[in-house]
Amino acid sequence: MTKFTVNDRPVQYRMDPDTPLLWALRDASNLTGTKYGCGTGDCGACTVDIDGEAVRSCQVTIGYAEGRFVTTIEGLSPDRGHPLQQVFAADNVSQCGYCIPGMIMTAAVLLKRNNDPSDDEMDTAITNICRCGIYPRLRAAIRRAGRIIRGEEQVEAAPPPGITPEEAARTVPALRRL
Ligand code: FES
Numbered sequence: 001m002t003k004f005t006v007n008d009r010p011v012q013y014r015m016d017p018d019t020p021l022l023w024a025l026r027d028a029s030n031l032t033g034t035k036y037g038c039g040t041g042d043c044g045a046c047t048v049d050i051d052g053e054a055v056r057s058c059q060v061t062i063g064y065a066e067g068r069f070v071t072t073i074e075g076l077s078p079d080r081g082h083p084l085q086q087v088f089a090a091d092n093v094s095q096c097g098y099c100i101p102g103m104i105m106t107a108a109v110l111l112k113r114n115n116d117p118s119d120d121e122m123d124t125a126i127t128n129i130c131r132c133g134i135y136p137r138l139r140a141a142i143r144r145a146g147r148i149i150r151g152e153e154q155v156e157a158a159p160p161p162g163i164t165p166e167e168a169a170r171t172v173p174a175l176r177r178l
């Protein structure tokens with residue numbers, strides 16, 4: 001039995017401790033916001049926050065996560081109101097969207113440490129791959145989210161989604177547990 005915290009809730013997985021965290025999150029916890037891209041640690045689509053670090057969840061096991069605090073894109077903010085989420089929506093940063101949860105989780109860790117990162121600091125911290133090439137918009141979004149965090153700018157809030165991840169999992173057939 002592996003015990004840790006996911007999005008502020010205690011979880012116990014009756015799974016092999018060598019199970020990749022990505023699969024426990026997606027298949028056992030139905031947290032499908034965390035994406036599978038490459039499975040080799042290269043793309044960053046599976047990035048989550050573990051104890052304040054951006055970690056590629058395909059590259060660590062649930063045994064590694066024992067006793068740690070894991071945050072996925074679903075838990076980044078209770079109302080999807082994190083400045084990055086608001087800016088991504090307001091400025092149409094996403095294209096296909098597949099890489100976006102990993103991008104946002106990585107950028108959120110960066111902004112927590114440094115709310116005014118330089119281009120070099122962004123490039124060093126964010127090695128995630130986007131097949132749609134949103135990189136210029138990503139940099140602009142991080143800069144704008146930084147200004148919002150520093151209180152220098154406001155963003156018009158996107159309408160609340162009106163549905164929690166748990167409700168979505170119940171009502172969206174593709175997310176239902178089998
Ligand atoms: S799926 Fe984990 S880095 Fe690509």
Ligand code: FES
Pocket residue numbers: 094095096097098099100129130131132133134
């Ligand atoms: S927005 Fe399509 S992969 Fe990044």
